[in-house]
Amino acid sequence: MAQRERATAVHRIEFDVDWPPGHVASYLVDCERPTLIDAGMPGDDSERQLREALAAIDYELAEIDQLVLTHPHIDHIGQTNAVIAAADPTVYAPVGVRERFARDSDDLAAVVAGNATRAGLTGDDHERAIEMAVESLERNRDLLPPDAVDVWVEDGGSYDIGGVPVDVLHTPGHQADHCCFTVELDGERALLAGDMAIESFRPVTLHTGLDRGVEGAIGAFYGALDRLAALDPDSVYPGHGPVHTEFERTIERDRRSLDRLLDNTVESLDEPRTAADVVTRRTDDDDPTNLLPETVAVLTHLAARGRIKAELVDGVVRYSR
Template sequence: MYGTLPEPSSGEYRADRNASRTLRDKTERIRLLATPAAVHALRVPTPFAVGDVNCYLIDGHPLTLIDTGTKTEESAAILRAGLDGLGYRLGDIEQLILTHGHIDHIGLAAEIARSREAFGKPRPNVLVHAEDMVRVAQYETFTKQRMKSYADIMHSSGVSPKDAPGVTERMMTHYFLSMGESVSDVRPLVEGDVLESGIGQLRVLWVPGHSQGSICLVNEENRLIFSGDHILGDISSNPSLDFDVTTEIPMLTYLRSLDKLLPFDGSTILPGHRKPIFNLKHRVDELKEEYARKLSLAEDTLGPKPKTVYEISRVIYGNYDMDSMILALAECTDLLRILEQKGHARLETVEGVVYAYSVDD
């Protein structure tokens, strides 16, 4: 359910999740000029098509980890081994910052907190934006609610059982509950908060869209930005997943949040997946153009005959797999809502299913 969407009509995307890659391939050192401290990128595998998640360890005091990976044996083993190769243990982490509340970024937070307790040390400071706190503090409750929302959007989009064989609310709930657990003492972050780290101050930049509580961490001393999933180098950030927690159109919220990064053009962006980004403004422009193309394609797909969101999503995204279905339906729904807002589409709901039409001339 946490896949990636292909470019419009380009077929499905499948990430390489080859478990035989060596630990050396999973750990990179990011050399900084302004300080002897270092940032280490630990690439932790996930079970999702997006592939590895980048977890960043910042040497110094407080020893800081940004994001965690999912709660799976493979993810935990790789994270532990990566830390061990740098001379650390899970229990050494003093500060854990979560860029947002999605499971591939928060799943091991509880285990990290317990590991520090096991050594007789105070629990680490676990931090996430206030808008995503419930995802971490009440993971089980939130997950059950979210899976109901996933089942609801499948129904409203016109997905039949034969379109998604075996994909039920119960199955999705069981799957996601296994990948994380609650951290009751997580602390809230808000826009402008400043956190200390071994490379200097990290300033919180709130960038809602990919999730309501997505943040970037700005380190001005070294011109670094830890961007989480707000901006990625070669895939889109799926801006529509929070369709059930806001009355706004998440895609529009996301596009506005992209503009908040523009004053930092020239910084190195360390994203939650894939490689660093070195030309920020160019990537922001690419993403805006990509969503404009998708909007145009969605409008071209409409006609006088009613189509479901699911049918339109297959035209826009092609043969995406089950891992990407919720992403495709949520993003397609946003595109249609934007077209309706502009007066370029008409949406009607019949027996709980949304149908889209072109607007009569």
């Protein structure tokens, strides 16, 4: 392989996904110790896409020296094991993932079952919510084995990654452990944003799903936006949508989106409704479990602030104005 310039550059690597906008992006930081930010989707096709994208910029998978993960969702950790097998990189991940992946599956199932019942799910939908939560935990800790993580990064920490100083900002809401990374790249301040500061849409508030902590998801998201707003990056490298320079506009767009979601939810309560009822009114999706964590988070946030009332009857919470 030809000798490279030591100047840092960033190369975008896209993987196909089955949901809008049809891709998820990782980034190869071309520096003293080549660094991959996020690891795309699992599967043979995604591994092929990763290898082909690296080859197009004169890299091999075995040359990845550092792997940095923004959060433990399937489309960001999918090729972790393939990268480790080929390159044995130093792996960095948010410290909250360590405790999350140590979670007992039976306890998780019990907590989700209780939250799903209070949300008004019944029958197959109730069982599916539990199955989805347990399957997600078990799948994701296989994709990102905790023992494979070398460095658990913490909020406010500064790390030398690949010969480049990197600052960590904890940005929960979309996912409870989510971290963004700021770094100087070729004289510009870059934000490696994962699933925050996406130019084309606000990421859904998944946070902890229907597990413990769902009640604090909206407050966490607002807090993350406040903390991000204190930054002043020149460019944003997100996990979805284009690389962009519209940072301030995007953060304010997300804040307004949350504001509208809260207001619209209040308006939807023309009669007492469960969280599952609110989801049904909000979307045509046949599976109410997809938006249920965000909806529960919104309703509990509104009730805690006195904007709506919550009444527990026969184990189910109904909300009203």
